[in-house]
Every structure is written in C-alpha cells, then in structure tokens.
Amino acid sequence: MKHLVVKLHLSERLRILFCTHKSVS
Numbered sequence: 001m002k003h004l005v006v007k008l009h010l011s012e013r014l015r016i017l018f019c020t021h022k023s024v025s
Helices: 002-024
Strands: none
16 A cells, blocks of 8 residues: 555656646756
8 A cells, every 4th residue: 555655656746847847848
C-alpha cells in the first residue's frame, strides 16, 4: 500500500514538473 502511495506521489510530482516546464518553454 505504501509503495502505491509513493508511486502516486512521484507521478504527481512528475506531472507538475512537466507542466511547469511546458509553461516556461
């Protein structure tokens, strides 16, 4: 269960990073 939460959190951070990167570009 913890692993799933970590995976979700990671994907969320990745998505935010990607969005901000797209915004900057």
